[in-house]
Amino acid sequence: MPPDASVDDQAAANVVVIRTARRTARSGALWGVVFGGYVALSAAGYASLYPTPAARAKLADSFEANAGLAALVGTARHLETVAGFTAWRSLGVLSVAGAVWGLFGATRVLRGEEDAGRWELYLTGQTTRGRAAVQALVGLLAGLGALWAVTAVIVSVEGSMSTVRFSTTGSLFLAVSLVAGAAMFMSVGALAAEVATSRRSANGIGAAVLGASFLIRMVADSSSNVGWLRWASPLGWCEELRPLGGSRPLALVPVVMLIVTASVAAVAVARRRDVGAGLFGGNDAPAPSTALLSGPATLAVRLVRPVAIGWFAGLAVLGFVIGLVAQSAAAAISGSASVTSAVERLGGHRGGAAAYLGIALLSAAALVAFVAAGQIGATWGEESAGRTDNLFVQPLSRRGWLAGRLAVAAGLVTAGSVITGIATWVGAASQDSGVGLGQLLAAGVNTAPPALFVLGAGALAYGLRPRIAPTFTFALVAWSLLVEFAASVVHANHWLIDTSVLAHMTPAPAADPNWSAGAALVCLGLLAAGAGVALFDRRDLAGA
Amino acid sequence: MTLALRVEGLSKSYATTAALRSLNLEVAAGEALGYLGPNGAGKTTTIRLLLNLIRATSGRAEIFGVDCQRRPVEAHRKVAYVPGEPSLWPQLTGSETLHLLGRIHGRVDLAYRDVLIERFEFDPSKRVRAYSKGNRQKLVLIGALMTRAELLLLDEPTSGLDPLMEVAFRECVHDALDNGQTVFLSSHILSEVEALCQRVAILRAGQLVEVGTLSEMRHLSALTVEADFETTVPDLTAVPGVKAVVVDGSRVRCQVIGPIDPLLQVLAVSGVRRLVSREPSLEELFVAHYGADPSDPSRTITDAA
Numbered sequence: 001m002p003p004d005a006s007v008d009d010q011a012a013a014n015v016v017v018i019r020t021a022r023r024t025a026r027s028g029a030l031w032g033v034v035f036g037g038y039v040a041l042s043a044a045g046y047a048s049l050y051p052t053p054a055a056r057a058k059l060a061d062s063f064e065a066n067a068g069l070a071a072l073v074g075t076a077r078h079l080e081t082v083a084g085f086t087a088w089r090s091l092g093v094l095s096v097a098g099a100v101w102g103l104f105g106a107t108r109v110l111r112g113e114e115d116a117g118r119w120e121l122y123l124t125g126q127t128t129r130g131r132a133a134v135q136a137l138v139g140l141l142a143g144l145g146a147l148w149a150v151t152a153v154i155v156s157v158e159g160s161m162s163t164v165r166f167s168t169t170g171s172l173f174l175a176v177s178l179v180a181g182a183a184m185f186m187s188v189g190a191l192a193a194e195v196a197t198s199r200r201s202a203n204g205i206g207a208a209v210l211g212a213s214f215l216i217r218m219v220a221d222s223s224s225n226v227g228w229l230r231w232a233s234p235l236g237w238c239e240e241l242r243p244l245g246g247s248r249p250l251a252l253v254p255v256v257m258l259i260v261t262a263s264v265a266a267v268a269v270a271r272r273r274d275v276g277a278g279l280f281g282g283n284d285a286p287a288p289s290t291a292l293l294s295g296p297a298t299l300a301v302r303l304v305r306p307v308a309i310g311w312f313a314g315l316a317v318l319g320f321v322i323g324l325v326a327q328s329a330a331a332a333i334s335g336s337a338s339v340t341s342a343v344e345r346l347g348g349h350r351g352g353a354a355a356y357l358g359i360a361l362l363s364a365a366a367l368v369a370f371v372a373a374g375q376i377g378a379t380w381g382e383e384s385a386g387r388t389d390n391l392f393v394q395p396l397s398r399r400g401w402l403a404g405r406l407a408v409a410a411g412l413v414t415a416g417s418v419i420t421g422i423a424t425w426v427g428a429a430s431q432d433s434g435v436g437l438g439q440l441l442a443a444g445v446n447t448a449p450p451a452l453f454v455l456g457a458g459a460l461a462y463g464l465r466p467r468i469a470p471t472f473t474f475a476l477v478a479w480s481l482l483v484e485f486a487a488s489v490v491h492a493n494h495w496l497i498d499t500s501v502l503a504h505m506t507p508a509p510a511a512d513p514n515w516s517a518g519a520a521l522v523c524l525g526l527l528a529a530g531a532g533v534a535l536f537d538r539r540d541l542a543g544a
Numbered sequence: 545m546t547l548a549l550r551v552e553g554l555s556k557s558y559a560t561t562a563a564l565r566s567l568n569l570e571v572a573a574g575e576a577l578g579y580l581g582p583n584g585a586g587k588t589t590t591i592r593l594l595l596n597l598i599r600a601t602s603g604r605a606e607i608f609g610v611d612c613q614r615r616p617v618e619a620h621r622k623v624a625y626v627p628g629e630p631s632l633w634p635q636l637t638g639s640e641t642l643h644l645l646g647r648i649h650g651r652v653d654l655a656y657r658d659v660l661i662e663r664f665e666f667d668p669s670k671r672v673r674a675y676s677k678g679n680r681q682k683l684v685l686i687g688a689l690m691t692r693a694e695l696l697l698l699d700e701p702t703s704g705l706d707p708l709m710e711v712a713f714r715e716c717v718h719d720a721l722d723n724g725q726t727v728f729l730s731s732h733i734l735s736e737v738e739a740l741c742q743r744v745a746i747l748r749a750g751q752l753v754e755v756g757t758l759s760e761m762r763h764l765s766a767l768t769v770e771a772d773f774e775t776t777v778p779d780l781t782a783v784p785g786v787k788a789v790v791v792d793g794s795r796v797r798c799q800v801i802g803p804i805d806p807l808l809q810v811l812a813v814s815g816v817r818r819l820v821s822r823e824p825s826l827e828e829l830f831v832a833h834y835g836a837d838p839s840d841p842s843r844t845i846t847d848a849a
């Protein structure tokens with residue numbers, strides 16, 4: 001063999017590593033700038049806004065006791081120091097951002113390329129499927145290295161400032177902690193990409209794992225009595241690393257174990273499966289099942305079914321965990337002025353576990369509203385892909401179709417709210433928290449009206465401007481959530497608060513659900529949906 | 545004479561384009577009409593308007609006397625549609641998809657469905673996501689043809705089919721015509737329409753330019769001839785029947801309409817090194833016949849090639 005041919009073979013064998021490394025390193029470096037910049041801004045901002053020990057102590061007092069904020073971004077420690085504040089401020093936000101980056105980066109490399117048919121080209125050479133997966137992982141590792149290096153450099157430079165003064169090892173360890181989430185979810189994404197049958201479902205699996213980690217971490221941080229739950233969540237491990245103050249490198253053990261296990265499993269699955277197939281659900285010739293294929297409405301049920309199972313499981317876990325920790329969380333927050341005022345602001349009057357449950361179920365209500373928004377997104381997805389054309393060229397009414405589709409979505413939302421209530425009761429009852437099934441079932445159902453309103457508003461947007469309808473609907477929920485968080489931290493104008501759909505529900509079981517307000521929300525949603533259906537009947541369909 | 549389709553002044557405008565300009569067209573029941581036009585001419589727009597998937601800017605259309613835009617459900621009872629770019633539910637299998645489409649349409653000739661599955665050598669047991677483009681096309685063809693609907697709206701239905709399956713498709717169209725069904729076949733390939741349709745309508749940049757029987761359209765059957773010369777290129781512009789002459793170095797490309805003898809005689813004495821002839825694309829034909837696209841001044845014959 002002439003020497004240049006073997007060089008070519010070598011280059012061909014490494015093409016996946018090189019391609020992956022180049023792309024991921026570029027985006028990793030870019031995100032490193034964002035990570036480093038975020039840390040630097042947090043540290044510099046804190047140093048200049050709170051220059052005196054008195055100001056810092058005051059900040060620490062108010063923030064460290066804020067359970068809502070802790071649930072959102074993690075438990076605050078040592079906020080009277082630049083280091084403590086910077087670590088708290090950056091870890092909660094950047095761990096999640098990094099996890100999202102790692103997850104989608106991994107599924108793109110390991111599955112997007114394949115779905116687009118490019119891997120078949122590489123795999124015709126001497127690169128086997130398993131080896132290609134190893135190469136892709138090595139390439140991803142290069143991206144991770146770039147993210148860590150750029151972050152570490154910027155953090156170290158900022159750390160050397162006289163107003164900040166982090167130790168060098170402290171800076172480097174902070175960078176490690178910030179990148180840990182990205183690394184873990186990169187490996188989770190890699191495994192999901194091999195197990196799933198498409199990039200889309202790989203993203204779904206990865207997002208579900210990330211969502212569960214976030215929820216568990218959130219519950220763990222909502223009360224000091226349940227802090228142990230952090231060890232059940234990869235994002236909790238990031239927090240347990242406690243960079244810049246009581247660093248605990250030992251928490252790296254589960255982090256590294258997850259990365260290694262998921263990566264090895266990903267390569268093992270890659271060796272076994274076929275190109276374009278997955279490990280599960282990969283049967284491309286199943287026994288036909290015509291049970292739910294008798295018409296458009298039952299078709300909608302069939303299409304929604306896998307999504308519904310995922311949401312129901314997520315809501316059940318969330319409800320159960322909330323119920324499980326209610327009793328001990330209530331004990332920890334009893335007497336906290338900020339919690340009492342938060343409950344009162346929302347219209348609650350009961351204390352104890354009921355107060356905690358009332359606030360915690362607000363997050364469940366937001367999730368149920370996201371389910372509704374997701375249904376608008378799915379409906380638009382079906383239309384824009386041209387799949388609904390197959391239905392609309394048939395002798396069936398478009399109005400009837402959309403009404404049926406929305407009814408299926410409403411059923412999904414309502415069932416989700418009931419499941420949340422029951423799961424919360426199961427969790428709460430196991431700890432004898434003294435809140436009854438009737439009360440928690442009502443509290444669960446209480447989360448449905450805002451979501452049904454969101455569904456109606458989304459349907460109106462879908463009839464009017466379908467392209468922006470999913471964004472509009474998701475933004476409506478995100479905005480409501482943002483307003484609720486803002487209102488829990490600062491005193492907000494009530495007109496502003498009223499723009500949140502979540503502001504119009506009582507925090508059951510901290511108070512009895514206000515059914516007439518709920519019915520009004522549902523009626524408004526129905527009106528909007530009716531208008532949306534009428535508009536939909538008269539507009540152009542997007543088609544393929 | 546019953547009219548399967550009557551279109552009056554049908555127009556569709558988008559923000560920047562007039563996709564269809566005041567279309568007038570009648571199709572008799574039991575007839576096969578070829579709807580010809582290059583890409584972007586407005587064929588899909590027309591069919592989507594007839595199906596009420598998009599709303600007309602002005603004008604109206606009737607399917608067997610039923611207004612397409614006012615009473616779409618009733619109109620759709622008489623119609624089956626085959627898109628050129630089928631988009632189906634990837635998680636359903638072929639047989640599940642056929643079951644669903646049949647249940648929603650309400651009327652299916654099950655025996656004929658089985659004939660179609662056999663004729664297209666289609667395996668309905670797989671999930672749609674596992675089918676190739678050609679197999680998806682077969683699936684929508686079977687789904688439409690099995691209804692035996694009175695009017696078949698076919699939008700470039702053979703895209704993605706291999707030549708053997710195109711033969712099967714032609715058999716199906718003949719079946720439909722024998723059965724008294726009406727066929728509206730959109731295409732950008734002249735020869736496909738020639739093989740199946742008695743009458744042709746030609747669309748260009750949203751405008752109907754000609755309607756007539758195939759014999760009336762004979763003047764459209766042309767040949768594209770490309771010749772390389774050893775020495776100097778002869779002047780072909782004066783040769784009878786030769787149009788759209790483009791000279792590129794020692795190479796000439798032109799369209800020949802009608803008999804090719806006069807051109808061959810000139811070429812024979814001019815030292816031709818290489819000679820290629822083929823059916824021209826519709827774009828080339830149109831430029832030869834009607835000059836450059838009126839709506840697109842930048843398009844010339846060299847671009848079209």
Ligand SMILES: Nc1ncnc2c1ncn2[C@@H]1O[C@H](COP(=O)(O)OP(=O)(O)O)[C@@H](O)[C@H]1O
Pocket residue numbers: 558559561562563581582583584585586587588589590
């Ligand atoms: N939704 C749309 N928005 C804007 N322009 C469109 C849209 N759909 C089609 N067009 C334009 O209308 C013209 C006709 O398109 P089409 O009917 O798809 O042509 P054909 O099917 O003959 O290839 C094209 O110029 C196309 O770009």
Ligand SMILES: [Mg+2]
Pocket residue numbers: 584587588589628699700
């Ligand atoms: Mg078209």
